[in-house]
Amino acid sequence: xxxxxxxxxxxxxxxxxxxxxxxxxxxxxxxxxxxxxxxxxxxxxxxxxxxxxxxxxxxxxxxxxxxxxxxxxxxxxxxxxxxxxxxxxxxxxxxxxxxxxxxxxxxxxxxxxxxxxxxxxxxxxxxxxxxxxxxxxxxxxxxxxxxxxxxxxxxxxxxxxxxxxxxxxxxxxxxxxxxxxxxxxxxxxxxxxxxxxxxxxxxxxxxxxxxxxxxxxxxxxxxxxxxxxxxxxxxxxxxxxxxxxxxxxxxxxxxxxxxxxxxxxxxxxxxxxxxxxxxxxxxxxxxxxxxxxxxxxxxxxxxxxxxxxxxxxxxxxxxxxxxxxxxxxxxxxxxxxxxxxxxxxxxxxxxxxxxxxxxxxxxxxxxxxxxxxxxxxxxxxxxxxxxxxxxxxxxxxxxxxxxxxxxxxxxxxxxxxx
Numbered sequence: 001x002x003x004x005x006x007x008x009x010x011x012x013x014x015x016x017x018x019x020x021x022x023x024x025x026x027x028x029x030x031x032x033x034x035x036x037x038x039x040x041x042x043x044x045x046x047x048x049x050x051x052x053x054x055x056x057x058x059x060x061x062x063x064x065x066x067x068x069x070x071x072x073x074x075x076x077x078x079x080x081x082x083x084x085x086x087x088x089x090x091x092x093x094x095x096x097x098x099x100x101x102x103x104x105x106x107x108x109x110x111x112x113x114x115x116x117x118x119x120x121x122x123x124x125x126x127x128x129x130x131x132x133x134x135x136x137x138x139x140x141x142x143x144x145x146x147x148x149x150x151x152x153x154x155x156x157x158x159x160x161x162x163x164x165x166x167x168x169x170x171x172x173x174x175x176x177x178x179x180x181x182x183x184x185x186x187x188x189x190x191x192x193x194x195x196x197x198x199x200x201x202x203x204x205x206x207x208x209x210x211x212x213x214x215x216x217x218x219x220x221x222x223x224x225x226x227x228x229x230x231x232x233x234x235x236x237x238x239x240x241x242x243x244x245x246x247x248x249x250x251x252x253x254x255x256x257x258x259x260x261x262x263x264x265x266x267x268x269x270x271x272x273x274x275x276x277x278x279x280x281x282x283x284x285x286x287x288x289x290x291x292x293x294x295x296x297x298x299x300x301x302x303x304x305x306x307x308x309x310x311x312x313x314x315x316x317x318x319x320x321x322x323x324x325x326x327x328x329x330x331x332x333x334x335x336x337x338x339x340x341x342x343x344x345x346x347x348x349x350x351x352x353x354x355x356x357x358x359x360x361x362x363x364x365x366x367x368x369x370x371x372x373x374x375x376x377x378x379x380x381x382x383x384x385x386x387x388x389x390x391x392x393x394x395x396x397x398x399x400x401x402x403x404x405x406x407x408x409x410x411x412x413x414x415x416x417x418x
Contacts, residue, residue, distance in 0.1 A: 001124055003172045004112045005131050007067070010169035011108070012135025013142070014074050015101045016253070017162050018081065018094075019226055020144040020246045024154060029087040037351065042091060043098040044345045050102025051338050063111040064178035066103060071170045074100035075163060082159040102341075109333050115176065125321040125333075129313055130257040137254025140226075144246020198331030203323040207332065210378065210385045211323065212339035214276055214316040217374050218309055219343035221283045224351070224367060225252050225302065226344075244295075252302050256310035265311070269386045272315040273379060278308030280368070280375045287364045 026036050054066055077096035084090050109128060116124040146161065147154035199207050229245045265271040282305025289298035320336035321329055347367055354363035 001112065001116050001120070001127070003176060004108070004115050005127055007071075007169045007172050008108055008112070008128060008131045009135045009138075010165045011071065011074060011101060011104050012132045013139040014078070014162055014166060015097070016136045016139035016226065016249065017143050017158070018097070019140040019229075019249060020147065021155065021158070024147070025087075025090055028155070029090070031087065035087075037349065039091060039094055041345060041349055043094045044341055046095050046098035047102035047105075047341050048338060048345075050099045051106040051334065051341065054103045054106030062178055063107050063114065064173065064176065066107045067111060067173055068170070070100050070104035070107070071166060071173065073103070075166045075170070078159050078163050078166065082156055082163075084155075105337050105341075106334050109337075111176075111178070113329070114178070122318075122321065125317060126260075126314065129317045130260055133257030133260075133310065133313060134254045137250040137252065137257070139249075140246040141250035141254070142246070144244070198328060199335055200324055200328050200332075203332075206385055206388055207320065207323055207335075208339075209381045210272070211316045211319040212336060213374065213378055214272060214312050215336055215340040216343035217276065217371055217378070218279060218312045218316075219340040220346045220367075221279055221305065221371055222252060222309060223344040223347040224283070224364065225249060225286070225305070248298070248302050251299070252306045252309065255303065255306040256308075256313065259307045259310035260314040262307075262310075268315050268318065269382055269389060271311050272319075273382050275308045275311030275313075275315065276375050276378050278304055279312055280308070280372050282306070282308055283368050283371065287361070287368055290361050290364065 022036060022039065025031060025039070031039070054070075073096055077093045077100060080089055080093040080096060084093065109125075112124055112128055113121055142161065143158045146158045150157060226249060229248050265274050282301050282303070285297060285301025285304060287301075289295070289301055317333075317336065320333050324332040350367050351360075351363050354366055358366070
C-alpha cells in the first residue's frame with residue numbers, strides 16, 4: 001500500500017505543478033484572459049473522458065499496464081512543457097497532462113484496493129484521499145518556491161524536478177504486481193465492460209446528492225483558487241512574490257488533507273455538513289479579500305476553505321466507498337472523481353465567460369452565489385440522508401449479530417462435545 005500511495009502522491013503533484021507558471025506563460029506568449037481560460041479548460045476536458053474510459057476498461061487492459069502508460073504520458077507532458085518554444089506546445093502539454101491524470105485516477109484507486117487486504121480497504125480509501133490532497137497542494141508550492149528563489153530558467157528548471165519525481169513513481173510501480181491480470185492470462189477474454197458511470201440504482205439519489213455533489217462543489221470552489229490565485233495575488237493584492245500563490249494552494253489542498261485528522265465532529269453526516277458550510281464561508285472570505293485588498297483576509301479565507309475541503313473530501317469519498325457493494329465500489333469511486341473534475345471545469349469556463357461582462361471580482365461573486373445555492377440544497381438533503389444512513393448502519397449491525405450467533409452456537413456445541 002505504501003508504494004502505491006507514493007505513486008499517487010507523485011502523480012498528484014504533477015497534476016497541479018504548472019499552476020504558478022500560468023502568469024509567466026501569459027506574459028511570454030502574450031496570451032489573453034480567454035486563452036488562459038482555454039489553457040485551464042483543455043486539461044479537464046481531456047481528463048474527463050480519459051477517467052471514464054479507464055475506469056470502465058482498466059481492469060480488462062491490466063491496471064498496472066494502464067498506470068505505466070499514464071505515468072509515461074505524464075513524463076512526456078513534462079518534457080513538452082520543458083522544451084516548449086511556442087504557445088501551442090503549452091496547450092499540447094496541458095492536454096497530455098489531462099489524459100495522463102484522467103487515465104491514472106480512473107485506475108489508481110482500483111489498483112490500490114487490489115493491493116490492500118480486505119480489512120484495510122477503508123483505511124486505504126482514506127489515505128488515498130489525503131495523499132491526493134497533499135500532492136495537489138505540494139505541486140504548486142514546489143513550483144512557486146523554485147521560480148521565486150532559484151532565479152534560473154523558471155519555465156525549464158521546475159520541470160527537471162517534476163521529471164525526477166515522476167521517474168520515482170514509475171520505478172515504484174515496477175515493483176508491484178497486478179495479480180488479477182496475470183491470473184487472467186491464457187484464459188478466454190471476456191467481452192469489454194460497457195463504458196458507464198456504474199452507480200447502482202439503490203444508492204443513486206443518495207450518492208449523487210450527498211457524495212458526488214459535495215465533491216463537485218469542492219472542486220468548483222477550489223478550482224477558483226487554482227485557476228485564479230496566481231493572477232489574483234498579482235493584480236488584486238499587488239504582490240510580486242511568485243511563491244505566495246503556490247503556498248496559498250499548499251495551504252488550501254495540503255492543509256485540507258492534514259485537517260482531516262482533526263477529531264472534531266466525528267459523526268460523518270455532521271462532519272460533511274460542517275465541511276460544505278465552511279467551504280462556502282471560506283470562498284466568500286476570499287472574495288471579500290479581493291474587494292478590500294487584504295492579503296491577511298485572503299490567508300484566513302483559504303484556511304477556512306481548507307478545513308471545509310478536508311472534511312468534505314474525506315466524508316464524501318468515504319461515502320463513495322461505503323454506499324456501494326464491494327463489486328461496484330471501484331466504478332462508483334471512479335464516478336465520484338468524475339463528478340469532482342466536472343466541477344473543476346465550472347470556474348474555468350464560468351469565469352472566462354463572466355469576465356466578458358463583469359470584472360473579476362463580480363465574476364467571483366456570481367460563481368460563489370451559485371455554489372452557495374448548491375450548499376443550501378445539500379444541507380437540506382442531509383436531513384433525509386441522515387435517516388437513510390442511520391437505518392443502514394442499524395441493518396449492518398443486525399446482520400453482523402445474526403452472523404455471529406451461529407458461530408457462537410457452533411463454538412458452544414464444540415466445547416460441550418469435547
